[in-house]
Amino acid sequence: MPNSSSPIPHSSLNAAPVVTIVALCHNHAPFLREALDSIRAQTYPHLEVWLVDDASTDDSPEILREYAAQNPAWHLLLLPENMGNCRAFNTAFVQSKGEFVIDFATDDVLLPARVAQQVAQFQAAAPEVGVVYSNCELIDEASHSLGLHHRPDGPGQLQPAPASGWVFAEVLRRYFISTPTMMMRRACLESLGGYDETLAYEDFDFWVRASRDWQFLYLDEVTTRKRKHPRSMSAKAYQRHDPYLASTMRVCDKALDLARTYAERAALATRLRWELRKALRHRHAAQGRALYALLRQTGHATTLDHLLGQLARLPLG
Structure with a gap:
C-alpha cells in the first residue's frame, strides 16, 4: 500500500479531462429547461459549459440568462443575429478549453451518465480515435419515447448497424450515426478548423472530413434523448426551398476529392x-443534375443512374 505522503504521479493529476x-x-x-437540467444532472463534474443562443425570437434568451445566473461558471453567448449552427458552434468552440467536446442542441436531453461513459471510452481508446458516439432514445415534443435510433432486429443485430474504426467508406455509403450522441476529441475538431461555416448543417461534412484521418468508436449505451419535432433541422430536409440540399452536394464534392480507392468511390x-x-x-431538378454529374465522376454510374440523369434534365416543376 503506497505511503500517504508519497507524491501523486503526474498522470493521476491529469486523469480527469475537461469536457x-x-x-x-x-x-x-x-424544451430548454429540460435540456439545461440534463447538463446539471451529469455525474461527471469536470465540465465547461457554453450557452449559445443563435438570435432566438422566443423566450429562450431569458431562460438562458436565468441558468447562467444560477451557474456562474457557465459561459453565456447571446448572438445578436442568426448565424446558423456551424458558425454559432465555432464561436464558442474557439474560446473553449475542453479536451473533449459535445455539440448539444438544446431540444435534446443528456442522460446523467452520458459524459462519464464517453470519457471512459476515450480514455481506454487509441489516440487516433476522434469520435465516440452511441445509441439514443428518440422522443416527441412531449418527451414521450418513440424507440431507439439503433434498434435490435430479429437476429439481435442493431439497425442501422453501428461501425467502429476507420469508417470513412461507411459514412459515405449510409447514415448510421445519431449526431447528438457524439463526443469529439478537441484535436480532431481543431485539425479540421472546426465546422465549415459555409454549410447549412454540420454533421455529414464533419463525418466525412474527420473519418478520413480519425477513427470513430461506437459505445453500446443509450446516452441521449433526441427530440423529433416539426421545427427540427432534420424535418426540413428535401422540402421545397430546402436550405440543406446545396450543402449536401458540396460535402459530396469534398468526399469525391477525399476518396482514394475504388471501394471508397x-x-x-x-x-x-x-x-x-x-x-x-x-x-429538385437542378440539384438532381448536379448530383448525377458527381455520380458519373465516381466511375460507378449504372444504366439506371444514366436514366435518372436524363430525367433530371426534364422540367419537374
Whole structure:
C-alpha cells in the first residue's frame, strides 16, 4: 500500500479531462429547461459549459440568462443575429478549453451518465480515435419515447448497424450515426478548423472530413434523448426551398476529392444515388443534375443512374 505522503504521479493529476458542452439554442424555449437540467444532472463534474443562443425570437434568451445566473461558471453567448449552427458552434468552440467536446442542441436531453461513459471510452481508446458516439432514445415534443435510433432486429443485430474504426467508406455509403450522441476529441475538431461555416448543417461534412484521418468508436449505451419535432433541422430536409440540399452536394464534392480507392468511390456512388433519387422525388431538378454529374465522376454510374440523369434534365416543376 503506497505511503500517504508519497507524491501523486503526474498522470493521476491529469486523469480527469475537461469536457466542453456547447449548448446551441435557437427558439428551443419549450424544451430548454429540460435540456439545461440534463447538463446539471451529469455525474461527471469536470465540465465547461457554453450557452449559445443563435438570435432566438422566443423566450429562450431569458431562460438562458436565468441558468447562467444560477451557474456562474457557465459561459453565456447571446448572438445578436442568426448565424446558423456551424458558425454559432465555432464561436464558442474557439474560446473553449475542453479536451473533449459535445455539440448539444438544446431540444435534446443528456442522460446523467452520458459524459462519464464517453470519457471512459476515450480514455481506454487509441489516440487516433476522434469520435465516440452511441445509441439514443428518440422522443416527441412531449418527451414521450418513440424507440431507439439503433434498434435490435430479429437476429439481435442493431439497425442501422453501428461501425467502429476507420469508417470513412461507411459514412459515405449510409447514415448510421445519431449526431447528438457524439463526443469529439478537441484535436480532431481543431485539425479540421472546426465546422465549415459555409454549410447549412454540420454533421455529414464533419463525418466525412474527420473519418478520413480519425477513427470513430461506437459505445453500446443509450446516452441521449433526441427530440423529433416539426421545427427540427432534420424535418426540413428535401422540402421545397430546402436550405440543406446545396450543402449536401458540396460535402459530396469534398468526399469525391477525399476518396482514394475504388471501394471508397463505390461507397460515395451509393450515397449519391440515394441523394439523386430523393432530389428527383421532391422535384429538385437542378440539384438532381448536379448530383448525377458527381455520380458519373465516381466511375460507378449504372444504366439506371444514366436514366435518372436524363430525367433530371426534364422540367419537374
